[in-house]
Each structure stands twice: as structure tokens, then as C-alpha cells.
Amino acid sequence: MTVEMEFFVDPHRCIGCHACEHACAECETHKGNSMIHIEYVERSTSVQTVPVVCMHCDSPTCADVCPADAIKRSADGRVMTARKPRCIACSNCVLACPFGVPKMMTELELMMKCDMCFDRTSTGRKPMCATVCPSGALYFDTREEVELRRKRSRSSNEFRFGDQIVTTKVNMMVPRERTESHLDVTAAMHERPTSGLISLNILSNEPVAVESPS
Amino acid sequence: MVTEAQMTPELLAKFGPLRAYQSGERLDTSVDPDRIVKTHCCFCGQQCGIQLKVKGNSVIGFEPWTDFPFNKGMLCPKGIRRYLQNSHHDRLTAAHFRDPTRPDGFRAVPYTNAIARVASEIQRIQSTYGNDAFGVLGGASMTTEKCYLLGKFARVCLKTRYIDYNGRLCMVSAGVGNKKAFGIDRAGNPTSDIPLADVIWIGGANVAECAPITTSYIWEARENGARIINVDPRITPLARTCDLVLPIKPGRDAALYAGILHLMIENDWLDHDFIENHTVGFDVVAASVKDWNPRKTAEVTGIAEKAIRQAAEWWGTAKTSYLMHARGMEQHSHGVINVLSAINIVLASGRIGRPGCGYSTITGQGNGQGGREHGQKADQLPGARDIENPEHRKHIAAIWDIREEELPHAGVDCYELLRKVETGEIRGLLCWSFNPFVSLPDSDFVRRMLEKLEFFVCIDFFLSETCRFADVILPGSQHEEDEGTVCSTEGRVIKINKAVDPPGDAKPDWRILQDIAQALGREHGFTFENPRAIFEELRRASAGGIADYSGITYEKIESRYGVFWPCPATDRDGKPIDHPGTPRLFEPGSWNPVAKGAGPFYFPDGKAHFNVASYAPPTEDVDADYPVILTTGRTVNMFLSGNQTRRIGPLVDQYPDPLLELHPVLAQKHGIVDKDWVTVESRRGALTVQCQVVTTIRPDVVFVPYHWGGAKSVNRVTISAQDPISKIPEYKVCAVRICKAEEPEYTKRLESQQ
Numbered sequence: 001m002t003v004e005m006e007f008f009v010d011p012h013r014c015i016g017c018h019a020c021e022h023a024c025a026e027c028e029t030h031k032g033n034s035m036i037h038i039e040y041v042e043r044s045t046s047v048q049t050v051p052v053v054c055m056h057c058d059s060p061t062c063a064d065v066c067p068a069d070a071i072k073r074s075a076d077g078r079v080m081t082a083r084k085p086r087c088i089a090c091s092n093c094v095l096a097c098p099f100g101v102p103k104m105m106t107e108l109e110l111m112m113k114c115d116m117c118f119d120r121t122s123t124g125r126k127p128m129c130a131t132v133c134p135s136g137a138l139y140f141d142t143r144e145e146v147e148l149r150r151k152r153s154r155s156s157n158e159f160r161f162g163d164q165i166v167t168t169k170v171n172m173m174v175p176r177e178r179t180e181s182h183l184d185v186t187a188a189m190h191e192r193p194t195s196g197l198i199s200l201n202i203l204s205n206e207p208v209a210v211e212s213p214s
Numbered sequence: 215m216v217t218e219a220q221m222t223p224e225l226l227a228k229f230g231p232l233r234a235y236q237s238g239e240r241l242d243t244s245v246d247p248d249r250i251v252k253t254h255c256c257f258c259g260q261q262c263g264i265q266l267k268v269k270g271n272s273v274i275g276f277e278p279w280t281d282f283p284f285n286k287g288m289l290c291p292k293g294i295r296r297y298l299q300n301s302h303h304d305r306l307t308a309a310h311f312r313d314p315t316r317p318d319g320f321r322a323v324p325y326t327n328a329i330a331r332v333a334s335e336i337q338r339i340q341s342t343y344g345n346d347a348f349g350v351l352g353g354a355s356m357t358t359e360k361c362y363l364l365g366k367f368a369r370v371c372l373k374t375r376y377i378d379y380n381g382r383l384c385m386v387s388a389g390v391g392n393k394k395a396f397g398i399d400r401a402g403n404p405t406s407d408i409p410l411a412d413v414i415w416i417g418g419a420n421v422a423e424c425a426p427i428t429t430s431y432i433w434e435a436r437e438n439g440a441r442i443i444n445v446d447p448r449i450t451p452l453a454r455t456c457d458l459v460l461p462i463k464p465g466r467d468a469a470l471y472a473g474i475l476h477l478m479i480e481n482d483w484l485d486h487d488f489i490e491n492h493t494v495g496f497d498v499v500a501a502s503v504k505d506w507n508p509r510k511t512a513e514v515t516g517i518a519e520k521a522i523r524q525a526a527e528w529w530g531t532a533k534t535s536y537l538m539h540a541r542g543m544e545q546h547s548h549g550v551i552n553v554l555s556a557i558n559i560v561l562a563s564g565r566i567g568r569p570g571c572g573y574s575t576i577t578g579q580g581n582g583q584g585g586r587e588h589g590q591k592a593d594q595l596p597g598a599r600d601i602e603n604p605e606h607r608k609h610i611a612a613i614w615d616i617r618e619e620e621l622p623h624a625g626v627d628c629y630e631l632l633r634k635v636e637t638g639e640i641r642g643l644l645c646w647s648f649n650p651f652v653s654l655p656d657s658d659f660v661r662r663m664l665e666k667l668e669f670f671v672c673i674d675f676f677l678s679e680t681c682r683f684a685d686v687i688l689p690g691s692q693h694e695e696d697e698g699t700v701c702s703t704e705g706r707v708i709k710i711n712k713a714v715d716p717p718g719d720a721k722p723d724w725r726i727l728q729d730i731a732q733a734l735g736r737e738h739g740f741t742f743e744n745p746r747a748i749f750e751e752l753r754r755a756s757a758g759g760i761a762d763y764s765g766i767t768y769e770k771i772e773s774r775y776g777v778f779w780p781c782p783a784t785d786r787d788g789k790p791i792d793h794p795g796t797p798r799l800f801e802p803g804s805w806n807p808v809a810k811g812a813g814p815f816y817f818p819d820g821k822a823h824f825n826v827a828s829y830a831p832p833t834e835d836v837d838a839d840y841p842v843i844l845t846t847g848r849t850v851n852m853f854l855s856g857n858q859t860r861r862i863g864p865l866v867d868q869y870p871d872p873l874l875e876l877h878p879v880l881a882q883k884h885g886i887v888d889k890d891w892v893t894v895e896s897r898r899g900a901l902t903v904q905c906q907v908v909t910t911i912r913p914d915v916v917f918v919p920y921h922w923g924g925a926k927s928v929n930r931v932t933i934s935a936q937d938p939i940s941k942i943p944e945y946k947v948c949a950v951r952i953c954k955a956e957e958p959e960y961t962k963r964l965e966s967q968q
Binding site for chain 2: 012013014015016017018019022023025026028029030031032043044045046047048049126128131132133134135136149150151152153
């Protein structure tokens with residue numbers, strides 16, 4: 001019996017190259033459209049980027065709010081693209097997803113989203129984005145392998161949005177020393193991406209002369 | 215006289231650059247490929263393994279190649295979308311003559327007519343002005359077979375000394391530095407040594423955007439507990455989470471490394487045993503850094519003193535380490551000095567030639583390594599031989615079946631080659647897979663030199679900005695249309711496999727060279743049937759040289775996922791052996807043909823050389839008129855002059871136009887806000903682009919990427935100052951002034967990629 005592989009996201013490693021989006025748009029079942037995206041946190045002060053894939057919630061909000069019952073979970077816990085005959089293109093799911101994942105394909109009148117490469121994983125391959133990612137920010141392997149190879153972080157799959165608690169099939173890597181079991185996303189949204197490295201304030205004790213043109 | 219074809223709507227409609235997107239068979243989910251071809255990416259020096267999906271005579275997609283050990287399926291955006299350059303609307307599928315009377319500027323002609331005209335112009339120019347009046351410019355994106363043949367073509371067929379290549383903009387400072395310190399021009403270690411290091415020092419390398427896959431090796435090291443030190447005037451994506459950023463003022467690298475070595479000596483963070491037994495020159499270098507105390511180092515480099523002390527301590531006390539650098543410290547008028555200064559801290563640590571103890575430069579171009587080893591560099595013959603060494607000349611002359619006296623001597627670098635157009639010494643030029651009008655500094659000078667030529671012929675597969683000056687364009691082949699070898703940044707020789715045939719009249723470039731040779735009546739030595747036959751001659755030519763390929767075969771490459779040179783065919787007694795290749799150089803006890811057992815380095819005494827590397831400021835420092843430093847570099851979606859990547863729609867869309875990055879402090883002084891148009895002006899030219907106001911750059915520096923041509927080319931502004939030894943241009947620092955501007959007129963006329 002094969003050991004189950006899981007999906008791990010580590011924004012700490014992300015270099016914002018967009019390889020994941022490009023590769024996703026080359027996937028067999030949705031050529032031309034990427035189901036995932038990269039977000040810049042605050043480009044004016046940081047080059048930090050975050051790759052956003054479907055987190056595959058245990059109790060998916062997108063499915064909960066779907067009036068047509070078009071969004072289904074697979075037996076192994078993947079939340080699938082809306083079923084074409086049922087989807088009424090109302091965009092409830094797009095608005096409700098706490099992670100901002102589903103996309104309304106207006107011309108198809110269909111919500112499409114990341115299904116963790118059902119086509120590839122069912123033939124023994126890893127999801128496309130996690131295969132190409134040059135930084136390992138998107139990673140697909142066994143939990144044992146992750147624990148062996150990612151010594152400075154650990155995984156978490158519980159997210160809080162105010163009072164809403166969401167647990168997911170996809171894991172987020174967090175610093176190993178972090179004590180909270182969950183990630184408080186609402187609180188994180190109010191944080192600014194600050195660090196001594198990002199703001200170049202390393203220069204502050206060495207003033208840099210910048211002259212205006214005369 | 216040469217004239218530039220203007221970018222008319224007719225020229226754009228015929229030659230582009232237009233953006234290709236997925237369409238037809240490339241978008242149809244029901245289409246299966248006929249076959250899958252294992253090959254490599256056509257872009258940077260990492261040469262990632264990739265599988266191309268082929269249908270008919272078109273590449274329709276890609277599939278990761280997870281077995282290839284360097285990248286294990288990983289790819290950056292350029293690799294993923296590289297297939298869209300194939301079957302492209304803009305593809306040159308016929309030979310063309312410049313025709314100023316036509317609105318599109320060029321007239322398609324039969325291939326044989328074009329070859330005949332090229333041959334007759336070469337003959338006319340050489341018989342009138344002498345053989346050296348015809349020069350050759352080569353490119354390092356081509357296979358080693360093609361680069362080898364171009365070098366042979368220039369020297370044996372054209373009998374000209376004037377050949378050089380675009381690796382002059384890329385690898386030469388590192389090459390010279392490596393030869394001076396180690397006696398060999400190759401990365402010391404395979405990338406697999408990176409994760410084993412305790413400290414990783416990255417000097418002037420935007421790894422995440424220019425060599426993205428190497429990021430995974432660095433992050434793996436960090437997971438193992440390594441500390442990462444990053445020297446760069448910008449917070450690049452890799453620098454963001456590094457342990458220590460040293461935000462250096464551009465052009466001050468040698469000062470930083472002198473300061474680090476000073477602290478290593480002061481604190482006795484030295485490997486005395488290694489210095490004593492395996493190096494020469496330490497005492498002189500130690501004396502030369504005596505004055506570089508942390509205070510002075512901080513003043514010159516603009517880096518806080520405590521950060522310098524921290525970096526020196528981490529580096530000095532590490533058990534294992536890996537130092538890598540790239541164009542950030544190499545593209546300077548003191549590029550070689552900078553490289554040598556960095557090597558000095560490696561040698562002082564003694565951490566080289568062992569697992570987890572490494573040093574390398576990161577190659578920029580696809581075949582930046584192989585492209586210079588075998589003969590298109592002005593001063594080099596195959597096997598990384600010296601064109602002025604009588605023994606080396608004799609060996610190559612014998613392989614090429616000419617007398618040693620017939621072999622031309624060293625020429626000049628590619629920029630000096632253009633200066634010889636100004637003096638009238640060079641009248642005709644063949645330019646091959648090189649886009650100097652975009653990629654060389656001070657492009658106004660380049661334009662004047664191209665216009666002064668009596669005859670200009672280009673071999674390319676897209677009409678580059680430089681091709682628009684050509685009297686004759688010969689349609690060459692794309693990466694996927696021919697086979698051959700390249701040498702990756704690691705020193706790994708790998709195999710490029712053919713996926714499709716060149717379309718129309720387009721030909722493999724080696725065949726074009728042979729057709730010219732035949733038309734000149736000088737076909738002796740230019741009758742190869744295929745790339746393999748060229749490789750077999752290259753193996754013999756390289757045998758006994760430092761870059762020894764004689765034990766490498768296409769079969770060995772394929773069965774071992776590449777072979778690291780040196781890989782001789784015989785042992786030191788001349789007995790045939792099956793050599794496995796040499797992933798790691800300078801291992802204790804290793805043998806090489808120069809030291810012959812005296813030591814692991816490639817000098818007769820087997821010892822590495824410390825070199826005095828005295829700091830001097832950049833050629834053009836800031837002053838009251840031009841008070842800001844301009845530095846240039848790459849973005850992750852684009853490659854070199856953009857002649858390929860500006861035709862791939864999804865890559866263009868990711869970062870469509872060059873943006874000037876500047877710090878809010880500098881922006882505020884000039885009343886500039888985010889997304890304003892800004893003019894950046896030097897003594898040579900000006901450029902107006904939109905800006906991005908970010909705190910991730912030094913407040914005294916502005917950055918503009920260089921992948922665009924025409925009005926958007928930052929090389930209108932850069933300086934043509936060059937390193938006196940390596941001749942690399944100083945792209946990384948010149949003096950400019952900036953001001954807020956109006957939106958330029960070109961935005962209404964041209965698309966981003968044009």
C-alpha cells in the first residue's frame with residue numbers, strides 16, 4: 001500500500017516567480033486558465049508573495065453557500081470544480097470562500113477551481129504546481145518526508161477567520177517554534193509585513209547622501 | 215551602407231515582436247502529442263531538464279522531467295512557456311535582403327542567393343581591406359558544437375582574428391578571476407554541495423529571478439540550519455528571508471571583501487594549514503587589507519558596521535560554506551578585482567574542494583559555460599586553450615589541418631570590435647544569435663557603428679532589433695530544431711535533443727556556416743554531416759586541454775544525466791579509460807594535467823593563488839549633475855535582450871514593461887509617486903519609463919531591467935566602461951539624474967513587447 005501524499009504550502013519560501021500559475025494554465029483539463037494565483041502582500045515595502053491554491057476545506061464554505069449543490073468533495077477530500085449541469089454561475093462561492101480561490105469562468109458559466117490536479121495525481125504524478133515550483137513553496141509529498149526535509153517548520157491546517165474555524169486538507173507550513181495550533185487569518189490581515197531586512201533600515205545608522213539635481 | 219529598418223506597422227505585422235499564446239492544438243484538451251522529447255530549457259545557464267510534447271512538426275506543450283537530477287521537474291515561467299517560441303508567427307523562415315523601398319524593410323529571397331551574396335561580400339571586403347576587415351560576433355545560447363564551429367569558421371575559413379561573443383557581457387570577469395586564482399574557468403562544485411553548507415554567501419546574484427531553481431538548493435541548506443548572507447543593493451525575493459542582507463552601494467564589492475578578510479585575519483578565522491600548504495600569495499594580500507577596518511569598510515560600502523562584523527563572524531567561524539556570485543559583482547570596470555576579492559575569503563577559509571565546501575559563479579546564458587570553452591572567445595581555442603600559447607596553437611592547428619602560422623592570433627572583445635568599425639579596420643560583420651543593439655551599453659554608439667559597416671549579415675530565428683540593421687538575414691534554427699551539447703552552470707555537459715525540423719528555408723546554424731564556406735570555395739574542414747560529427751572533432755580538439763571533453767560521448771551523457779568535465783578519454787599514462795567526469799574540482803589528492811599531481815589546483819605547483827584585489831571606485835561616480843546610481847538587471851519572466859521572451863504572450867503579460875524602482879526617500883525629493891513616468895538620464899542618453907516606489911532598494915540607487923529594445927532600452931543610458939582585463943561592460947553602475955516625466959509618445963504606438 002502506498003503512503004498518502006499531502007499538499008504543503010510554505011509562503012516563507014515563495015519567490016513570486018509565478019511558475020505555478022503558468023504551469024497550472026498548461027494543465028490538460030483547463031488549458032489556458034490558471035486555477036491558482038500569486039498575491040503580493042504589499043509591494044511598496046516588501047517583495048513578499050504568497051501562492052494561493054485551493055485549501056480543500058473539510059467543510060467547504062463554497063459548497064455550503066452553493067444554492068445548486070454543484071460543489072462536491074471527492075472521497076479523498078478534494079473539493080472539485082462545480083458540476084457543469086448544476087452550476088448556475090451565481091458566484092456565491094467566489095464571494096464566500098475565505099481564501100479567495102474559486103474563479104467564475106463567465107464565458108463557460110461555470111465556477112472552476114483547483115482540484116489538486118485530480119487528473120495527474122490519479123495517474124501517480126504530483127500536482128503540476130508542486131512539481132514545477134522552483135522554491136518548494138508548493139510541495140507535495142508524504143508527511144514523513146516533509147518532517148525530514150523541513151526541519152525549521154511544521155504544518156498547520158486550522159485557520160480562524162473571526163469566529164469561523166476552518167480545517168483543511170492542504171497544510172500551511174509555519175515556523176516550528178510557533179506555539180498556536182491554528183493560524184488567525186483575520187489578525188494577520190492587520191499586520192504589516194515588517195522586518196529589519198525588508199525595510200532596509202539596516203542603513204539607518206549610516207545615513208545615505210542623496211543629492212538633488214542642481 | 216547599413217541602415218536600420220524602421221518599426222513600421224508593416225514590419226511589425228511581418229516580423230513582430232508579437233505575443234504568442236496557447237491556441238489551436240496547444241489549447242485543445244483532446245489533442246495528444248505524437249511524441250515526448252527529453253531535452254533542456256533554451257534559456258538560462260541552469261539548463262533545466264524538460265520534456266517537450268510534439269505534434270507533427272510543432273511543439274505543443276511541455277511535461278516536467280522529474281528524473282533529471284538538477285531540477286527534478288522544477289521549472290521557472292520561462293521554461294514552462296518556452297515551447298511557445300516554436301511555430302511562432304514571427305519566425306524567420308526565409309532568407310531576406312534589406313530593401314529600404316519596402317514598408318516592411320526586407321524582401322524574402324532564395325536561400326542560395328543569400329549565401330552567394332554573403333560569400334561575395336566577404337570576398338570583396340577581405341580582398342580590398344584584408345582578412346581582418348571581416349569580423350564575427352557569436353552567441354552563447356547556441357550548442358557547443360555550433361560555438362566550436364563558429365570559432366573554427368572565423369579562424370580557418372575567414373582567416374580573421376576578429377571573433378568574439380556575447381558571453382563577454384556575462385561570464386568573463388568570473389572566468390578571468392577563476393583562472394587567476396585556480397587556473398581553471400569552471401564552477402568549483404556541483405549544486406548538490408549547496409545544501410551541505412553551514413553558511414551560504416551570495417554576492418551580487420538575484421538567484422530567485424535569474425537562476426530560480428537554485429533557490430530550492432539554498433532553501434534546503436536553510437532547513438538544514440545554514441545561515442544565508444546576501445549582498446545586493448536591492449532586497450531581491452531571495453534576500454527577503456535571508457539571515458543577513460548586506461545592502462551594498464553598487465561598485466564597492468572589493469571593499470567589502472577586503473573588510474571581511476581584514477576581520478578574518480584580526481580574529482584568526484583562518485585555515486593556516488590550507489593557506490600554508492595549498493596556496494601562494496597570502497602574506498601580500500593580508501598586507502593589502504590591513505587598512506580595511508570595519509569602520510572604513512562601512513563608510514565605503516554603505517553597509518552598517520555591525521552587519522559587516524556579523525557577516526565576517528558567520529563566514530569566519532563556519533565549518534562548511536558555499537560562496538556564489540554572479541553579474542552583480544562581475545559587470546563592473548573592476549569586475550575581475552571583485553571576483554578575486556571574493557575568492558580571497560574562500561581561500562583564507564580553506565573551505566573548497568570538499569563536500570559542502572564550495573565556490574561558483576552562476577552562469578547567465580544557456581551555454582555561457584560551453585560557449586566559451588571551445589573557441590568563439592577572442593583569446594581562446596578549443597579545450598579552453600590559450601590562443602597565444604605555442605603548444606596550444608600547434609595542437610589545434612593539427613586538428614584543423616592548417617599550419618600553426620596560419621592560425622590567427624588573439625582578437626579583441628566584442629565592444630572593442632565595434633570600435634574597430636569606427637577606425638575603419640573592420641568593414642563587414644557576421645552577427646549570430648547576439649542582439650548587441652539591445653544588450654551592449656551606450657546603444658547610440660552601437661547604432662553608429664552598425665550604420666558605418668559596409669556589409670552586415672545576421673543569422674537568427676527571429677528578427678531582433680540588431681537584425682533590423684542587416685543587409686542579409688539568414689534564417690537559423692531554434693533550440694528544439696537541432697541536437698547538440700551544452701555545458702550548464704555546474705560544469706555538467708548535457709544533451710539537447712531535436713524535437714522538430716526547422717521550418718521553411720530555416721537551417722541548422724552549423725549548416726549555414728558550412729554553406730558560406732562552400733560558397734567561398736573554402737569548404738575543407740567544413741563538411742560535417744551532423745552535430746555528432748562536429749562533437750567528435752571537438753572531443754579530439756579538447757583532449758589534453760583543461761576543458762577536456764575527450765571522454766564524453768552522446769551516449770554517456772544520456773545514460774548519466776550529463777557528464778561533468780574534465781572527462782579525459784585516457785588516464786595520465788595514455789591508457790584508455792571510462793572516466794566518470796568530475797563533479798567537484800580541487801578535491802584533496804586530485805590529479806590534473808597542469809599540476810600533474812603536485813596539488814589540486816590547475817597551476818604547475820598545484821596551489822591556488824591569492825591575488826591582491828585593491829578597491830577603486832566605479833568609472834563614473836555620482837556628482838552634482840548626475841547624483842544617483844543606476845543599476846540594471848533581469849526580471850524572472852524575461853531573458854537577455856528579450857528577442858525570444860518578448861514574443862511569448864504569457865511571459866510578457868507577467869511583467870510587460872520595464873519599471874524603474876526607486877526608494878520613497880528619493881521619490882519624495884523629486885515629487886515622484888508610485889506609477890509616475892520618470893526620465894532617467896545619463897551623459898549618454900535618456901529613458902522614460904513608469905516607476906515603482908519601493909523600500910526594497912537603497913535610497914541612492916535606481917534599478918531598471920534591460921530586456922527591452924528601442925525607446926525602452928536601458929542600455930541607451932548605461933556606460934561602455936569595461937574591465938581592463940575581462941572587458942566586461944560596467945552595467946551595474948553609472949551616474950544618472952532622474953525627474954518626473956509625461957507619458958511618452960511610444961505608448962500609444964507600440965505594444966509592451968515592441
